[in-house]
Amino acid sequence: MKKQLILEDGTVFIGEGFGSEEATIGEVVFNTGMTGYQEILSDPSYCGQIVTLTYPLIGNYGINRDDFESISPAVRGLVVRENADFPSNWRSELPLDAYLKMKNIPGIAGIDTRKLTKIIRQHGTLKGSICGLDEKPDEVIATLKNKSLANDQVKQVSTKTAYPSPGRGHRVVLVDFGLKHGILRELNDRNCDVVVVPFNTTADEIQSLSPDGIMLSNGPGDPKDVPEAVEMIKGLLGKVPMFGICLGHQLFALACGADTEKMKFGHRGSNHPVKDLRTGKVALTSQNHGYTVKEDSVTGTELEVTHIALNDGTVEGLAHKTAAAFTVQYHPEASPGPEDANGLFNQFIELVEAEKKEDVTYAKA
Numbered sequence: 001m002k003k004q005l006i007l008e009d010g011t012v013f014i015g016e017g018f019g020s021e022e023a024t025i026g027e028v029v030f031n032t033g034m035t036g037y038q039e040i041l042s043d044p045s046y047c048g049q050i051v052t053l054t055y056p057l058i059g060n061y062g063i064n065r066d067d068f069e070s071i072s073p074a075v076r077g078l079v080v081r082e083n084a085d086f087p088s089n090w091r092s093e094l095p096l097d098a099y100l101k102m103k104n105i106p107g108i109a110g111i112d113t114r115k116l117t118k119i120i121r122q123h124g125t126l127k128g129s130i131c132g133l134d135e136k137p138d139e140v141i142a143t144l145k146n147k148s149l150a151n152d153q154v155k156q157v158s159t160k161t162a163y164p165s166p167g168r169g170h171r172v173v174l175v176d177f178g179l180k181h182g183i184l185r186e187l188n189d190r191n192c193d194v195v196v197v198p199f200n201t202t203a204d205e206i207q208s209l210s211p212d213g214i215m216l217s218n219g220p221g222d223p224k225d226v227p228e229a230v231e232m233i234k235g236l237l238g239k240v241p242m243f244g245i246c247l248g249h250q251l252f253a254l255a256c257g258a259d260t261e262k263m264k265f266g267h268r269g270s271n272h273p274v275k276d277l278r279t280g281k282v283a284l285t286s287q288n289h290g291y292t293v294k295e296d297s298v299t300g301t302e303l304e305v306t307h308i309a310l311n312d313g314t315v316e317g318l319a320h321k322t323a324a325a326f327t328v329q330y331h332p333e334a335s336p337g338p339e340d341a342n343g344l345f346n347q348f349i350e351l352v353e354a355e356k357k358e359d360v361t362y363a364k365a
Protein backbone atom coordinates (compact mmCIF):
# COMPACT_ATOMS: atom_id res chain seq x y z
CA MET A 1 0.00 0.00 0.00
CA LYS A 2 1.42 3.38 -1.03
CA LYS A 3 1.72 6.11 1.58
CA GLN A 4 3.00 9.65 1.59
CA LEU A 5 5.35 11.48 3.90
CA ILE A 6 4.44 15.17 3.97
CA LEU A 7 6.62 17.84 5.56
CA GLU A 8 5.41 21.21 6.79
CA ASP A 9 7.72 22.96 4.26
CA GLY A 10 5.60 21.44 1.47
CA THR A 11 7.83 18.53 0.49
CA VAL A 12 5.92 15.35 -0.39
CA PHE A 13 7.57 11.91 -0.66
CA ILE A 14 5.68 8.86 -1.90
CA GLY A 15 6.67 5.48 -0.52
CA GLU A 16 5.52 2.04 0.45
CA GLY A 17 3.59 1.77 3.71
CA PHE A 18 4.48 -0.82 6.32
CA GLY A 19 3.73 -1.27 10.00
CA SER A 20 0.52 0.33 11.26
CA GLU A 21 -1.82 1.79 8.65
CA GLU A 22 -2.80 4.74 10.84
CA ALA A 23 -1.97 8.28 9.80
CA THR A 24 0.53 9.97 12.09
CA ILE A 25 1.96 13.40 12.85
CA GLY A 26 5.24 14.14 14.59
CA GLU A 27 8.52 16.00 14.57
CA VAL A 28 10.69 14.45 11.85
CA VAL A 29 14.24 13.72 13.03
CA PHE A 30 17.05 11.56 11.69
CA ASN A 31 19.34 9.03 13.34
CA THR A 32 22.64 8.13 11.64
CA GLY A 33 23.39 4.86 13.48
CA MET A 34 24.15 1.92 11.21
CA THR A 35 22.52 -0.54 13.62
CA GLY A 36 20.18 -0.36 16.60
CA TYR A 37 16.74 0.26 15.10
CA GLN A 38 15.13 -1.88 17.81
CA GLU A 39 16.68 0.19 20.62
CA ILE A 40 15.90 3.43 18.77
CA LEU A 41 12.23 2.52 18.24
CA SER A 42 11.80 1.61 21.90
CA ASP A 43 13.72 4.60 23.33
CA PRO A 44 11.01 6.71 25.07
CA SER A 45 12.96 9.90 24.29
CA TYR A 46 11.53 9.65 20.75
CA CYS A 47 8.00 10.24 22.07
CA GLY A 48 6.16 12.42 19.57
CA GLN A 49 8.80 12.06 16.86
CA ILE A 50 8.94 10.39 13.45
CA VAL A 51 12.40 8.85 13.09
CA THR A 52 14.25 8.62 9.80
CA LEU A 53 17.09 6.13 9.71
CA THR A 54 19.87 7.24 7.38
CA TYR A 55 21.36 3.75 7.14
CA PRO A 56 19.59 2.34 4.07
CA LEU A 57 18.99 -1.32 5.00
CA ILE A 58 16.67 -1.65 7.96
CA GLY A 59 14.98 -4.71 9.43
CA ASN A 60 17.52 -7.22 8.15
CA TYR A 61 18.27 -8.67 11.59
CA GLY A 62 14.64 -8.56 12.74
CA ILE A 63 13.39 -7.85 16.26
CA ASN A 64 14.74 -9.92 19.14
CA ARG A 65 13.75 -10.61 22.72
CA ASP A 66 16.54 -8.73 24.45
CA ASP A 67 17.23 -5.35 22.88
CA PHE A 68 14.17 -3.32 23.92
CA GLU A 69 14.77 -0.07 25.78
CA SER A 70 11.14 0.12 26.95
CA ILE A 71 8.10 -2.10 26.82
CA SER A 72 5.84 0.41 25.09
CA PRO A 73 7.51 2.39 22.31
CA ALA A 74 6.46 6.06 22.12
CA VAL A 75 7.88 6.91 18.69
CA ARG A 76 5.26 8.21 16.22
CA GLY A 77 6.59 6.78 12.98
CA LEU A 78 9.51 5.27 11.10
CA VAL A 79 10.98 6.32 7.75
CA VAL A 80 13.43 4.04 5.93
CA ARG A 81 15.04 3.58 2.53
CA GLU A 82 14.52 -0.17 2.41
CA ASN A 83 12.72 -2.47 4.81
CA ALA A 84 13.78 -6.13 4.79
CA ASP A 85 10.72 -8.36 4.59
CA PHE A 86 12.65 -11.46 5.60
CA PRO A 87 15.02 -10.93 8.50
CA SER A 88 17.90 -13.30 9.01
CA ASN A 89 19.58 -13.50 12.40
CA TRP A 90 19.77 -16.20 15.06
CA ARG A 91 18.22 -13.85 17.63
CA SER A 92 15.38 -12.64 15.41
CA GLU A 93 11.89 -13.52 16.63
CA LEU A 94 9.78 -11.12 14.59
CA PRO A 95 10.07 -9.12 11.38
CA LEU A 96 10.20 -5.34 11.90
CA ASP A 97 6.89 -4.93 10.03
CA ALA A 98 5.08 -7.28 12.44
CA TYR A 99 6.51 -5.45 15.46
CA LEU A 100 5.41 -2.06 14.09
CA LYS A 101 1.92 -3.43 13.45
CA MET A 102 1.76 -4.91 16.96
CA LYS A 103 2.81 -1.61 18.56
CA ASN A 104 0.73 0.54 16.23
CA ILE A 105 3.66 2.44 14.73
CA PRO A 106 3.25 3.58 11.10
CA GLY A 107 6.22 3.13 8.78
CA ILE A 108 7.10 4.24 5.27
CA ALA A 109 9.78 2.67 3.06
CA GLY A 110 11.30 3.51 -0.29
CA ILE A 111 12.04 7.08 0.78
CA ASP A 112 15.14 8.94 -0.40
CA THR A 113 16.40 9.33 3.16
CA ARG A 114 19.51 11.22 2.02
CA LYS A 115 17.32 13.89 0.45
CA LEU A 116 15.05 13.99 3.50
CA THR A 117 18.04 14.30 5.85
CA LYS A 118 19.49 17.13 3.77
CA ILE A 119 16.17 18.99 4.01
CA ILE A 120 16.12 18.58 7.81
CA ARG A 121 19.75 19.67 8.08
CA GLN A 122 19.01 22.78 6.02
CA HIS A 123 15.70 23.84 7.57
CA GLY A 124 16.10 22.29 11.00
CA THR A 125 13.66 19.73 12.40
CA LEU A 126 10.27 19.87 10.69
CA LYS A 127 6.84 18.62 11.55
CA GLY A 128 5.61 15.90 9.23
CA SER A 129 2.92 13.35 8.60
CA ILE A 130 2.89 9.79 7.29
CA CYS A 131 -0.54 9.22 5.73
CA GLY A 132 -2.45 7.51 2.92
CA LEU A 133 -2.57 8.79 -0.66
CA ASP A 134 -6.21 9.82 -0.15
CA GLU A 135 -5.08 12.73 2.09
CA LYS A 136 -4.69 16.05 0.22
CA PRO A 137 -1.14 17.42 0.71
CA ASP A 138 -2.31 21.05 0.92
CA GLU A 139 -4.68 20.23 3.76
CA VAL A 140 -2.07 18.16 5.59
CA ILE A 141 0.51 20.96 5.22
CA ALA A 142 -1.97 23.50 6.63
CA THR A 143 -2.71 21.18 9.57
CA LEU A 144 1.02 20.69 10.20
CA LYS A 145 1.70 24.43 10.13
CA ASN A 146 -1.04 25.16 12.65
CA LYS A 147 -0.33 22.24 14.92
CA SER A 148 1.79 22.78 17.98
CA LEU A 149 3.26 19.53 19.19
CA ALA A 150 2.48 18.22 22.67
CA ASN A 151 4.49 19.46 25.63
CA ASP A 152 3.61 16.69 28.07
CA GLN A 153 5.75 13.90 26.62
CA VAL A 154 7.53 13.20 29.92
CA LYS A 155 4.17 12.72 31.63
CA GLN A 156 3.15 10.38 28.79
CA VAL A 157 6.13 8.05 29.19
CA SER A 158 7.15 8.26 32.87
CA THR A 159 6.00 5.52 35.24
CA LYS A 160 2.78 6.40 37.08
CA THR A 161 3.87 4.78 40.34
CA ALA A 162 7.20 4.09 42.02
CA TYR A 163 8.60 0.56 41.79
CA PRO A 164 11.68 -1.15 43.20
CA SER A 165 14.44 -3.00 41.40
CA PRO A 166 16.11 -4.42 44.48
CA GLY A 167 19.79 -5.05 45.01
CA ARG A 168 22.13 -5.34 47.98
CA GLY A 169 24.27 -2.33 47.20
CA HIS A 170 23.80 1.42 47.30
CA ARG A 171 20.26 2.80 47.31
CA VAL A 172 19.78 4.75 44.10
CA VAL A 173 16.59 6.64 43.34
CA LEU A 174 16.21 6.66 39.58
CA VAL A 175 13.90 9.45 38.44
CA ASP A 176 12.04 8.23 35.38
CA PHE A 177 11.57 10.94 32.76
CA GLY A 178 11.17 8.21 30.11
CA LEU A 179 14.04 5.99 31.07
CA LYS A 180 15.84 3.59 28.81
CA HIS A 181 16.14 0.14 30.35
CA GLY A 182 19.89 0.36 29.72
CA ILE A 183 20.26 2.80 32.61
CA LEU A 184 18.43 0.49 34.99
CA ARG A 185 20.50 -2.42 33.72
CA GLU A 186 23.77 -0.60 34.39
CA LEU A 187 22.68 0.21 37.96
CA ASN A 188 21.51 -3.36 38.54
CA ASP A 189 24.85 -4.66 37.19
CA ARG A 190 26.51 -2.66 39.96
CA ASN A 191 24.23 -4.22 42.62
CA CYS A 192 22.40 -0.97 43.28
CA ASP A 193 19.20 -1.12 45.27
CA VAL A 194 17.16 0.91 42.81
CA VAL A 195 13.83 2.60 43.36
CA VAL A 196 12.35 4.03 40.17
CA VAL A 197 10.09 7.03 40.81
CA PRO A 198 7.75 9.10 38.61
CA PHE A 199 9.00 12.35 37.04
CA ASN A 200 7.01 14.57 39.42
CA THR A 201 8.22 13.04 42.69
CA THR A 202 9.19 15.84 45.09
CA ALA A 203 12.55 16.32 46.80
CA ASP A 204 10.99 15.44 50.17
CA GLU A 205 9.44 12.25 48.82
CA ILE A 206 12.80 11.23 47.36
CA GLN A 207 14.62 11.99 50.60
CA SER A 208 12.16 9.85 52.52
CA LEU A 209 13.54 6.89 50.53
CA SER A 210 17.00 7.54 52.09
CA PRO A 211 18.91 7.47 48.81
CA ASP A 212 22.68 7.15 48.64
CA GLY A 213 22.53 8.57 45.13
CA ILE A 214 20.07 9.99 42.60
CA MET A 215 20.04 9.18 38.93
CA LEU A 216 18.22 11.55 36.56
CA SER A 217 17.16 9.66 33.45
CA ASN A 218 16.87 10.56 29.79
CA GLY A 219 13.46 11.56 28.45
CA PRO A 220 11.54 13.23 25.62
CA GLY A 221 10.73 16.83 24.84
CA ASP A 222 11.87 20.22 26.08
CA PRO A 223 13.42 20.28 29.59
CA LYS A 224 11.57 23.54 30.22
CA ASP A 225 8.29 21.59 30.08
CA VAL A 226 9.22 19.81 33.33
CA PRO A 227 9.56 22.61 35.93
CA GLU A 228 8.60 20.29 38.80
CA ALA A 229 11.73 18.23 38.13
CA VAL A 230 13.89 21.37 38.18
CA GLU A 231 12.49 22.19 41.63
CA MET A 232 13.12 18.65 42.84
CA ILE A 233 16.77 18.83 41.72
CA LYS A 234 17.24 22.21 43.44
CA GLY A 235 15.88 20.68 46.63
CA LEU A 236 18.33 17.77 46.60
CA LEU A 237 21.47 19.38 45.18
CA GLY A 238 24.34 19.11 47.65
CA LYS A 239 22.38 16.70 49.85
CA VAL A 240 22.61 13.54 47.74
CA PRO A 241 25.12 12.71 44.94
CA MET A 242 23.57 13.00 41.50
CA PHE A 243 24.23 11.72 38.02
CA GLY A 244 22.13 12.89 35.07
CA ILE A 245 21.86 11.62 31.52
CA CYS A 246 20.50 13.57 28.53
CA LEU A 247 17.18 15.13 29.67
CA GLY A 248 18.47 14.58 33.24
CA HIS A 249 21.56 16.61 32.29
CA GLN A 250 19.46 19.42 30.83
CA LEU A 251 17.15 19.57 33.87
CA PHE A 252 20.18 19.63 36.15
CA ALA A 253 21.63 22.56 34.18
CA LEU A 254 18.36 24.48 34.53
CA ALA A 255 18.26 23.75 38.27
CA CYS A 256 21.77 25.20 38.62
CA GLY A 257 20.86 28.43 36.84
CA ALA A 258 22.13 27.63 33.33
CA ASP A 259 19.88 27.71 30.25
CA THR A 260 18.91 25.32 27.44
CA GLU A 261 17.87 25.87 23.83
CA LYS A 262 16.54 23.87 20.91
CA MET A 263 19.17 22.81 18.39
CA LYS A 264 18.67 23.10 14.66
CA PHE A 265 18.49 19.36 14.02
CA GLY A 266 19.98 17.72 17.11
CA HIS A 267 22.39 14.84 17.58
CA ARG A 268 21.06 11.35 16.94
CA GLY A 269 23.43 8.53 16.16
CA SER A 270 26.02 6.13 17.46
CA ASN A 271 29.36 7.73 16.62
CA HIS A 272 29.37 11.23 18.09
CA PRO A 273 32.87 12.13 19.31
CA VAL A 274 32.93 13.79 22.73
CA LYS A 275 36.03 15.25 24.39
CA ASP A 276 36.61 15.09 28.13
CA LEU A 277 38.20 18.48 28.77
CA ARG A 278 39.91 17.30 31.95
CA THR A 279 41.72 14.31 30.48
CA GLY A 280 41.83 15.31 26.81
CA LYS A 281 40.41 11.87 25.93
CA VAL A 282 37.83 11.46 23.20
CA ALA A 283 35.00 8.92 23.44
CA LEU A 284 32.68 7.81 20.67
CA THR A 285 29.21 8.13 22.08
CA SER A 286 25.61 7.24 21.46
CA GLN A 287 23.39 10.32 21.30
CA ASN A 288 19.75 11.32 20.95
CA HIS A 289 18.91 14.89 21.75
CA GLY A 290 17.34 17.95 20.16
CA TYR A 291 18.01 20.41 22.99
CA THR A 292 21.31 21.53 24.44
CA VAL A 293 22.73 23.48 27.38
CA LYS A 294 23.79 26.97 26.22
CA GLU A 295 27.50 27.24 26.84
CA ASP A 296 27.53 30.94 27.69
CA SER A 297 24.77 30.38 30.25
CA VAL A 298 27.12 28.19 32.30
CA THR A 299 29.38 31.17 33.11
CA GLY A 300 28.51 32.61 36.48
CA THR A 301 26.90 29.39 37.75
CA GLU A 302 28.48 26.79 40.03
CA LEU A 303 28.86 24.51 37.03
CA GLU A 304 31.91 23.55 35.01
CA VAL A 305 31.74 22.32 31.42
CA THR A 306 33.56 18.96 31.49
CA HIS A 307 32.78 17.59 28.01
CA ILE A 308 32.18 19.05 24.57
CA ALA A 309 30.98 17.63 21.24
CA LEU A 310 33.80 17.63 18.70
CA ASN A 311 31.42 17.98 15.74
CA ASP A 312 29.90 21.31 16.77
CA GLY A 313 31.46 22.32 20.10
CA THR A 314 28.22 22.09 22.10
CA VAL A 315 28.16 21.23 25.81
CA GLU A 316 28.18 17.48 26.46
CA GLY A 317 29.00 17.24 30.15
CA LEU A 318 28.78 19.27 33.36
CA ALA A 319 30.06 18.94 36.90
CA HIS A 320 29.08 20.96 39.94
CA LYS A 321 32.01 22.80 41.51
CA THR A 322 31.03 22.11 45.12
CA ALA A 323 28.16 19.57 45.21
CA ALA A 324 28.72 15.88 44.34
CA ALA A 325 26.96 15.92 41.00
CA PHE A 326 27.81 15.47 37.33
CA THR A 327 25.83 14.97 34.13
CA VAL A 328 26.30 14.08 30.47
CA GLN A 329 24.30 14.88 27.37
CA TYR A 330 25.17 11.56 25.72
CA HIS A 331 24.34 7.96 26.61
CA PRO A 332 26.89 6.01 28.69
CA GLU A 333 24.40 3.11 28.72
CA ALA A 334 24.81 3.00 24.90
CA SER A 335 21.92 0.78 23.67
CA PRO A 336 22.49 1.22 20.83
CA GLY A 337 26.04 2.33 20.23
CA PRO A 338 29.57 2.17 21.57
CA GLU A 339 30.29 1.54 25.24
CA ASP A 340 33.29 3.91 25.53
CA ALA A 341 31.52 5.97 28.19
CA ASN A 342 30.28 3.08 30.33
CA GLY A 343 32.82 3.92 33.06
CA LEU A 344 30.70 6.94 34.03
CA PHE A 345 28.42 4.57 35.95
CA ASN A 346 31.46 3.45 37.98
CA GLN A 347 32.33 7.10 38.52
CA PHE A 348 28.84 7.63 39.93
CA ILE A 349 29.21 4.67 42.30
CA GLU A 350 32.62 6.01 43.41
CA LEU A 351 31.04 9.40 44.07
CA VAL A 352 28.29 7.76 46.14
CA GLU A 353 30.93 5.82 48.12
CA ALA A 354 33.09 8.89 48.70
CA GLU A 355 30.08 10.81 50.04
CA LYS A 356 29.14 7.92 52.32
CA LYS A 357 32.68 7.91 53.78
CA GLU A 358 32.44 11.63 54.42
CA ASP A 359 29.20 11.06 56.27
CA VAL A 360 30.91 8.51 58.52
CA THR A 361 33.76 10.92 59.32
CA TYR A 362 31.21 13.56 60.08
CA ALA A 363 29.25 11.22 62.33
CA LYS A 364 32.41 10.30 64.29
CA ALA A 365 33.58 13.88 64.75
Ligand SMILES: NC(=O)CC[C@H](N)C(=O)O
Nearest residue numbers: 218219221246247290291
Ligand atom coordinates in the same frame (compact mmCIF):
# COMPACT_ATOMS: atom_id res chain seq x y z
N1 LIG B 1 17.47 11.38 25.12
C1 LIG B 1 17.09 12.41 25.83
O1 LIG B 1 16.99 12.38 27.05
C2 LIG B 1 16.68 13.63 25.06
C3 LIG B 1 16.55 14.88 25.87
C4 LIG B 1 15.65 15.92 25.22
N2 LIG B 1 14.33 15.41 25.03
C5 LIG B 1 16.25 16.38 23.91
O2 LIG B 1 15.75 16.05 22.87
O3 LIG B 1 17.24 17.08 23.91
